[in-house]
Amino acid sequence: MTDKNTVSREPVTDSRSGGENARRILKRDPNPHLFRPVTFRSVTARNRIMLSPMCQYSGQDGLSNDWHFVHLGARAAGGAGWVFTEAVHTEPRGRITSHCLGLWNDEQRDRLARIASFVEAQGAVPGIQLGHAGRKASVGRPWEGSRPLRVAEGGWDDLVSASALPYANGWHTPMAMSREQIANSLQTLKSATRRAREAGFRALELHGAHGYLIHQFLSPLSNQRTDEYGGSFENRIRFLQESISTIREEWPEDLPLFLRLSCTDWVEGGWSLDDTVRLATLLRFQGDVDLIDCSSGGNDPRQQIPIHPGYQIPLAQAVRSRAEMATGAVGLIHSPDLAESVIANGQADLVILGRALLSDPAWPLRAAAALKAENVEWPKQYERSNIF
Template sequence: MSDRNPGTATDSRSGGEDGRRILRRDPNPHLFRPVRFRSVEARNRIMLSPMCQYSATDGVANDWHRVHLGARAIGGAGWVFTEAVHTEPRGRITPFCLGLWNDEQRDALAPIAAFIRAQGAVPGIQLGHAGRKASVGRPWEGSRPLTPAEGGWDDQVAASALPYASGWPTPRAMTVDDIQASLQALKSAVRRAREAGFQALELHGAHGYLIHQFLSPLSNQRDDAYGGSFDHRVRYLLESIAVTREEWPDELPLFVRLSCTDWVDGGWTDDDTVRLAERLKAEGQVDLLDCSSGGNDPRQQIPIHPGYQIPLSQRVRSETGLATGAVGLIHSPDLAESVLANGQADLVILGRALLADPAWPLRAAATLKARNMAWPPQYERSNIF
């Protein structure tokens, strides 16, 4: 469990002169107070957001991934998560995305997880499936759908036979057998993630990818047990969580990234998210909801500004008691600290800030006057910081 009251230390009690128990507050800013989920404790509440690097070959990690993730661990992040790692070849966003459907891919990720852990960070992995948003080019090549002749593939699957946008291929609606096969592929990937040494796992249920496609009525027009009502639309996510827990040890934390709203009329809403979070909290398998938004429909109208998604995290946390992570244009140490100090989230999940500066946590610790963070000795002795 996380520290549900970030303003109070959980391990600093001692006896007073009159025998009373005295609560000593952690002198460090909230951002740099340790946090525990199940058996895993992180040194702070900063999480590297899963961000695709589009740099793998046949789903296998390489030097780019080692350096990219390792640098953020050296830089002081508490939780270092991989990008989305896909459970089957056709589930990749691009031909250059990571996968975990074979042992070669597992073995390439294992030393990365070990290095992250050796630097004092928690190695985390995100697993996902792109569904109808699979087989596209890399962002710097246009992010457009690719044909097989261009290195893509033509077997996109989804909750329903609905294209993501005009000009995109129409996916094949998954049969129940397809759904069960995808769950078994997820289960196998979870096993490999455990074998590779990761200590935290996140299911990608956001940004218009396969789980999100089942959740949202904009992309799910099924009339069977996986579509229609709210309970039917959340079934694929709940079954994904169940098969994950069959392979993911009970002592290790499980997160879920969710688009808390589609930002489109008639789509998934923050009310739906609260309803789902209440169920996740009651069932006790998920430890944190990573509160993102959008990505499922190009008609979305997102009011983007620094911290624009923080209210989503705050609402889930306050109304359900489920731990949350806040993400979305959180750039400054002061903003990150205020999110935690005001009880709006349990973790602050950084993307662009950590891309721009791998040492952001160490610089933030100096700004906020944290006492429990230090530069690696290889850097500190240079006296340049």
């Protein structure tokens, strides 16, 4: 973290644990830790709940539509502190599917601006995630099988990656990016960042996880380059560092930048938690990134992930404690008590919810009632139906 943030790096004492310090905390703020405001740079959110970027696969030509407006607007009205778009891609070939969103033209910017404005009007921080799918682009939607699509099926064949290695058998073999292609990719990222700023978003997250382009450079499983972008740790993080610097050329100094990482590949010989801690420590000293969104996996089908409620919380805790960097915890966090414990015990600074908020847009309001938060306001339109 940098001194631009007011997030404490020390674990917060739970007011129910007893002791004089706990009583002081209780006296200062009786609200649950989950519902205490949090500030990054100039942006303050009403609580520590963030809607995870969740692809909807419902756009056309990279354009958002009424589905995205309702989807994101409902989570803002439902009480989330941070409402992030799904992955918005920097160029057409960087989309996961042909129905994913993009930000390579002004019409896409203007559609997203309407969403950002409404989200902010509901009291949430409007955030946008920018990304590039790399070798995992040109696939069908999940309900269509998520299989690689050929040109005749509506896919595309100009995929790029760190190295000319397919994700798995039967997947597209991408081109290993030349230095010129890397430079062009950074320029498309810069343009997308400018448009995100112009659209009115107040937080930006760079997607460096789940086996997409930046992750493909980070992991030795997908990066077999022999130039300055491959081999050593310092070389494999170069594309990410250049991406961060490029974003900061357009993203205002007073607005926060988050980074989503797969903290481990869950495959021997791949990107590891130790690598993530080392990277996060470096980023903290450089001062451009404000929070690591701690996910995992997605870069190699051999991964063995021990999935259970809260299974990725230890990753966020490790990065927060060892790198002294603010983190967001994600991964099957469903209950208000579990979410509260993550913040109260200093395991992370934000709780990032995906499935829980997909199934219940008003999850934050219900959680506030369950945890007896006193500082949560219902939308005026819903106040009379507040039965929790």
